[in-house]
Amino acid sequence: MKLTVLKSIIKEEITKLQEQMNTNPNQYTIVPSSEFGQNQNLMSQQPGGQGFNGLSWAQNFQTTKLTTVANPCNFLKNQKNKLLAKQLPMTTAAMNKSGENVLTTSIHNQLRQSNKHYDRLVIKAGMMQIMMFNNSCPA
Secondary structure (H helix, E strand, O other): OOHHHHHHHHHHHHHHHHHHHOOOOOOOOOOOHHHHHOOHHHOOOOHHHOOOOHHHHHHHHHHHHHOOOOOHHHHHHHHHHHHHHHHHHHHHHHHHHHOOOOOOHHHHHHHHHHOHHHHHHHHHHHHHHHHHHHOOOOO
16 A cells, blocks of 8 residues: 555544544533542642632533633633743743752742742643643643
8 A cells, every 4th residue: 555545544533533433623511620630730739728619610610611611622721821920930040049950849838838929820821731631632
């Protein structure tokens, strides 16, 4: 067989598998709270337990935003990238202050405990990553 024929057969099989998996980027399945509650990184690191309620935010975000957009996977990816872009100046400043050239776990945890805004950004980005994963969104 020629290479082009093999490529065509492989492409057809991939299409059939995608149809079976129902990886329609326009169909969003809400992720239950139990999926988020199992991950300690998604819990607020603010002292005294006065932090951000990520579970309420995630459910509200999914029902009010993701069920109304044309392409939920693309929307999630764009929103997550915006959150990561907002984190960058904060992580850079913390790394510079400590003299590190990489974001260590220690710096990350200190930043989450001392900066409420950064803590929320981390939680939201992590939850969006889970939403993307559970809906088979491309990375």
